[in-house]
Amino acid sequence: MAETISSSWGPVTSTTECCEQNYVYSSYIAEFYNTISNIPTIILAFVGLINALRQRFEKRFNVLHVSNMALAIGSMLYHATLQSVQQQSDETPMVWEMLLYVYILHSPDWHYRSTMPIFLFFYGAAFAAMHSVFQMAIGFKVHYIILCLLCTPRMYKYYIYTEDVLAKWLAKLYVITLVLGSLFWLGDRLFCKEISRWPINPQGHAFWHLFTGFKSYFGNTFLMFCRAQQHGWSPKVALLMGVLPYVKIEKPKSH
Template identity: 25%
Template sequence: MAPLADQAGYWGERTSTVDWCEKNYVESYYVAEMWNTVSNLVMMLQALYGIYDVFRNDFEKKFIIAYTFLFVVGMGSWAFHMTLLYEMQLFDELPMVWGTCFSLYLLCDIKSPKSLSKPGLVAGLLLSISFTLIYLYNPLPVLHNTAFAILAISSYVLQICMIRQTRCRLCATLYALSFACYLFGFALWNVDKFYCDNLTSFRESIPGWISPTTQLHAWWHCFAGHGTYLSVLLTSFRESIPGWISPTTQLHAWWHCFAGHAFAILAISSYVLQICMIRQTRCRLCATLYALSFACYLFGFALWNVDKFYCDNLTEPFLFVFTYAVITMSCAQL
C-alpha cells in the first residue's frame, strides 16, 4: 500500500500494479521512489564484482550468466521504482523468475560442471517462458510472488542437499549468511507492504535526515541482492574447489562474507554515518552501524591481505592456524 499525498512527477501517472511505502516524487521530480531506486546499486555492484570474480578465479563461465541475471534484476528494479510504469515493473519481475530458474539449473547440473545439461536447460527455459506468458495474460502480483517464493525455497533446499553431501564448511557458512540475508530482507519487505500506515506515521515523527533509513523496501534490495550474490558464490565454490577442508582456508571468500555485509549496511545510510554528523547529533544508532561496518571491513581486509601476500604459507596447516590466531588477537585488541 502506498502512502497518501503522492506528488506528480516526470513519468506521469502510475501504471504499475503495485506501489510501495515511499512517497512518490518527494526527493526528485524525475525519480518516483528515490531510496527504493538507488538501493539497487548494491545489487548491481555486487553482480559486477561477481562477474569479475569468475574471470579472476577461473570459475565455470556459466556463473557469468547467473551474475548477469542479478545485474539485470537490479537494472529492472531501478527502472521500476524510478518510473512506476507497468512496462518497467515487468523488467523488474520477469528477470527475477528467469534468474532463479537458472540458479536451480546450476544446482541440478552441479554433478557435471564441465558441460551444460541440455534437458535441464530446456526445462528451465520452458518453465520461464510458461510463467512469462501466464503472467502477461494475468498480471496479478500474488502470482509473481508465489512463483518466485517457490523457486527461491527450492533453490535453498537443493543447496542444503549439496552441503550435506560435500560437508564443505565454507559452503555452509555462505549458505547461512545467504539465507539469513534473504529471511531478514523478506521480513522487512512484509513490514513495508502490510504496515505502511504505521511506518509512514513513524517517519513523520522522526528527524528528516534519518527517515531514509526507514525505507524498508530499499533494505530488502540490499539484503536480497547480497543473499543472491552469496548463493551464487556458494555454488561456484562447490564446483571449483575439491575437498571439504581446503575451502575453509580460502580467506578471500571470507572477505566476501564480512565486507559484503558491511557494504550492505552502508549502502543507503552512508550519508548519515559520517563521523562529524555523529559528533553533532550524538546518534547512537548511527554510531553503532558505523562501528559494525568498520569492524567487518577491518577483519575482512586483514584476511584479504593474508590470502594475497601469504598464499604459500596457507598450504601448511600449522602456519595457517598461527596466522589466523594472530589476526584474531589483533582485531580483539582493537
C-alpha cells in the same frame, strides 16, 4: 503513497506500491530510496562476475552474476517510474533468475544435459510472454515461491555435505541476510499505515533490496565453492580487502 512533486512518468500504473512517498526528491524518481538501494546489488554482482571471469569459472556463473545485475537494474526502473511496463522488468527477471538457480543446483544430477536448459529457457520465455499480456500478480508470486521451494532442499544438501568452515559461513550469511531482508519487506508491507505516521520512515523495502544484494552474493559465492569442489579445483574462501568473501581456486595443471 501521495505525490509531493509532479511526476515525469504520468500516473502510477503498477499493481504494487511500497511504503515510501512518491517524487519527494525528483520528478524522475518515484521512490528514491527503493531505487538507489539497488546499487549495492549491482556492485556486488559485478565483483562476483570479475572473480568468475578472472578464474575462468563455468559460464553459468557469469550468466548468474549478470542476471543479478539485470534484476537490480529492472528493479531500479520499476521503482523510479512505478509503471506497469517497468514492473515487468522487475518481476520477470526474478523468475528467470530462479530458473537459473534451478539449473545450477540440479544440473550435476541431470542425465540429459541439453534437455534441462532448453526446457528452462522455453519455460522462462513462455512465462515472460504470459506475464506481459496478463500481468499475473498472483501467478508471478506462486511461480516464484514454487521455484524457491525447488531450490531449498538442494541448497541444504550442499550445506550439510560441505566441510569447510568458511564455506558453511557463506551459506549461513545467505540465510541470515535472507531472513533480515524478508522481515524488513514484511514490516514495510504490513505496517505501512503506522509507519506513515512516524517522523522518520525506516524504508523497509530499501533494506530488503540491500539485504537481497548481499544474500545473492553470498549464495552465489557458496555455489561457486561447491561447484569448484565437484571439479576438484581445491576451492578456498578468501577475503577481498579483508572484508568481502570470495572463492579462490587452483585448477590442476593439464599434462
